[in-house]
Amino acid sequence: MNTENTTNMSSKTIVLIAFLAVFGLSAQAQTADAVVGEWYTTDQRGKVEIYPCSNAYCGKIVWLKEPTNPDGSVIVDAENPDESLRNRPIEGIEILSGLEYDGDGEYEDGKIYDPESGKTYSCLMRLKNGGSELEVRGFIGFSLIGRSEQWTRVN
Numbered sequence: 001m002n003t004e005n006t007t008n009m010s011s012k013t014i015v016l017i018a019f020l021a022v023f024g025l026s027a028q029a030q031t032a033d034a035v036v037g038e039w040y041t042t043d044q045r046g047k048v049e050i051y052p053c054s055n056a057y058c059g060k061i062v063w064l065k066e067p068t069n070p071d072g073s074v075i076v077d078a079e080n081p082d083e084s085l086r087n088r089p090i091e092g093i094e095i096l097s098g099l100e101y102d103g104d105g106e107y108e109d110g111k112i113y114d115p116e117s118g119k120t121y122s123c124l125m126r127l128k129n130g131g132s133e134l135e136v137r138g139f140i141g142f143s144l145i146g147r148s149e150q151w152t153r154v155n
Contacts, residue, residue, distance in 0.1 A: 032101035034131050038062065038154035047154060050096065057107055059096030061115075067091055079118030090115050099125060112138045121146065 035057060038049050047063040067090070068074055074089045099110030105127060112123035121138035128135055132153050139146025 031105075032057075032103075034127055035101075035107060035125065035134065039134055039151040040154055041151055042149040044152075048095065048151070053097070055100070056110070057096070057099040057101070058094055060094040061091055064091055077115050077118075079115065081118050096123065096125075099123065112136065114138070 033052065035050050036052065038047050039059075040047055045065045046061055048059045049062045050057055050059040052058075064075065066075070074091075076086060077088050077090055077093060078086050080086050080088075093113070093115060095113045095115065097111050097113075099107040102108050107125040110123040110125070111120050113120045121140060122143070123139075124137050124143055126135045126137075127133070128150075134151040134153070135148055136151055137143060137146055137148040
């Protein structure tokens with residue numbers, strides 16, 4: 001093999017590797033971002049918007065079916081362990097944080113805050129049914145000990 005053919009082949013190989021690396025990262029980013037959007041909670045009493053944040057995914061409550069109490073006052077984060085946060089409205093609260101895409105269809109190592117109890121749990125999420133449903137699991141310690149909910153993508 002002459003030097004010109006070797007150089008030409010090496011250049012093509014480098015271009016191919018670079019293309020595959022860029023394409024692979026792009027495909028992974030698109031897959032990871034599949035969770036981005038608005039989701040109805042299991043009982044459809046609320047909507048959570050999931051979005052990228054600091055190399056992970058977070059989510060906040062963006063809509064409540066009943067955002068006010070019977071007396072007309074706004075529902076607030078009354079159970080929060082931090083007294084200074086107990087008067088903030090539930091709408092707008094970030095309840096999901098730090099969820100990292102594992103490259104295999106799951107989002108792990110996150111936290112989920114339950115405004116009804118004021119407790120924060122470890123969290124993992126998994127897209128299901130072609131991305132139209134999201135299994136959200138809150139747990140303490142091991143993921144086997146916890147509770148799962150099925151959220152539905154808002155169209």
